[in-house]
Amino acid sequence: MDNLILGRYVPGQSIVHQLDPRSKLLAMFIYLLIIFWANNLVTNLLLTLVTLAMILLSKVRLGFFFNGLKPMFGLILFTTLFQLFFTRGGAPLFEFGIIKITDYSLAQAALIFTRFVLITCASTLLTLTTTPLSLADAVESLLGPLRRFGLPVHEIGLILSLSLRFVPTLMDDATRIMNAQRARGVEFSEGNFLQRIRATIPILIPLFASSFKRADALAIAMEARGYQGGDGRSKYRQLSWARRDSLLIMLMILLALSLFLLKS
Structure with missing residues (x-):
């Protein structure tokens, strides 16, 4: 991981x-x-x-x-x-x-x-x-002609950029949660296939919780800084x-x- x-x-x-x-x-x-x-x-x-x-x-x-x-x-x-x-x-x-x-x-x-x-x-x-920002700019540029049909091009690029940016962060969070669970005596590599699947539940629940918390904090930070994308925004x-x-x-x-x- x-x-x-x-x-x-x-x-x-x-x-x-x-x-x-x-x-x-x-x-x-x-x-x-x-x-x-x-x-x-x-x-x-x-x-x-x-x-x-x-x-x-x-x-x-x-x-x-x-x-x-x-x-x-x-x-x-x-x-x-x-x-x-x-x-x-x-x-x-x-x-x-x-x-x-x-x-x-x-x-x-x-x-x-x-x-x-x-x-x-x-x-x-x-x-x-x-870089994730360059990929977002590329998506926005390539999908630019579809803007006239009402497609939210800038928002799609922003979603892609944030998704790529937080993949490593989610992996790091998963690693920290696994280490914390191991310290509490949870073994992820022992038992049969079903037992290993059950052992992942203590990882998924806190991982989803931290992901939603991080997404909420990011949304508040962008709103507090007056972020507004789309037309009229310079690059x-x-x-x-x-x-x-x-x-x-x-x-x-x-x-x-x-x-x-x-x-x-």
């Missing part, structure tokens, strides 16, 4: 850090759309190489990056097991009761696992190299689209065409 890096920002001067947040957000959307075209070994290998290249260009240490994703890998593996055990079709490889593993379910489980890992890596890289940070941002979008379109041609 202490090493979880999803939602955290790591300052840097790499080319990925210097990209306009709008281009990174658009590239992320394209990535999420085309990742479902990767349905064989070649296409998944191509996506893996592209993702690894972006991580290397960000100059984030690979050990730091993947150690921070270990808590997420457990959840991904747990989700993949359902795909492995309960997908029907194909030649049977192993069968025990209602659990049946076939060659088709094994291939589907590997595909789902790869997709979840790539999506997690890409979204984590986005938050590691982009300290000005977004600037450069040639490298156009190149990134062109590369993502080229990647999309390559996956479309190589997919099964």
Whole structure:
């Protein structure tokens, strides 16, 4: 829990850090759309190489990056097991009761696992190299044309910014609550599966309580300072689209065409 890096920002001067947040957000959307075209070994290998290249260009240490994703890998593996055990079709490889593993379910489980890992890596890289405020500004800028239809664009950007900002804070709160419960004799790693689930209840209740208290305090602080978003509000940070941002979008379109041609 202490090493979880999803939602955290790591300052840097790499080319990925210097990209306009709008281009990174658009590239992320394209990535999420085309990742479902990767349905064989070649296409998944191509996506893996592209993702690894972006991580290397960000100059984030690979050990730091993947150690921070270990808590997420457990959840991904747990989700993949359902795909492995309960997908029907194909030649049977192993069968025990209602659990049946076939060659088709094994291939589907590997595909789902790869997709979840790539999506997690890409979204984590986005938050590691982009501040929450920049992401909020990017969302507000990209959704700007929808303002004429009554969409609260600024409020959506603000909600996104606050959500990303408080992910690490919630993780820190959860860690403190777990340490306090351990000091009172609660064990989270002992017993069967149901006992471990019951042991999480003393974490969830105070975590929800502290979250609501923090949200209320934030709302009061913003109101006391006269916060008012939307039209007429100036911006300290000005977004600037450069040639490298156009190149990134062109590369993502080229990647999309390559996956479309190589997919099964």
